[in-house]
Amino acid sequence: MTKGRKTTQDERVEIVSFCIANGKDYGLTMEKFGVSYQQIYSWVRKYEEHGVDGLMDKRGKRKPLEAMSEVERLQAENKMLRAEIKRKEMENAILKKLQEIERRRS
Numbered sequence: 001m002t003k004g005r006k007t008t009q010d011e012r013v014e015i016v017s018f019c020i021a022n023g024k025d026y027g028l029t030m031e032k033f034g035v036s037y038q039q040i041y042s043w044v045r046k047y048e049e050h051g052v053d054g055l056m057d058k059r060g061k062r063k064p065l066e067a068m069s070e071v072e073r074l075q076a077e078n079k080m081l082r083a084e085i086k087r088k089e090m091e092n093a094i095l096k097k098l099q100e101i102e103r104r105r106s
Helices: 009-021 026-033 037-055 070-105
Strands: none
Touching: 009 026, 009 037, 026 037
């Protein structure tokens, strides 16, 4: 099994092109590029379904504020405010527990 490595968009396109040009010979592609069978298979499948855009790595990327609709912007703000409220509630619970512990010691 080949250890995974980071690849660029161009590398993924090259790897998929090579694999398809060689009759989907995943083993040969694995040896040549040092990428796992599962990863190559996944890229080929995504390429066949969505084209080159399917090979983009979209993990962790969010829409810029300008590209969001008003509803999306409000939903994002709501989510952030809920997280902030939860953090404050946890902080308050910790402070109450600390006061309780200090009272017991006195």
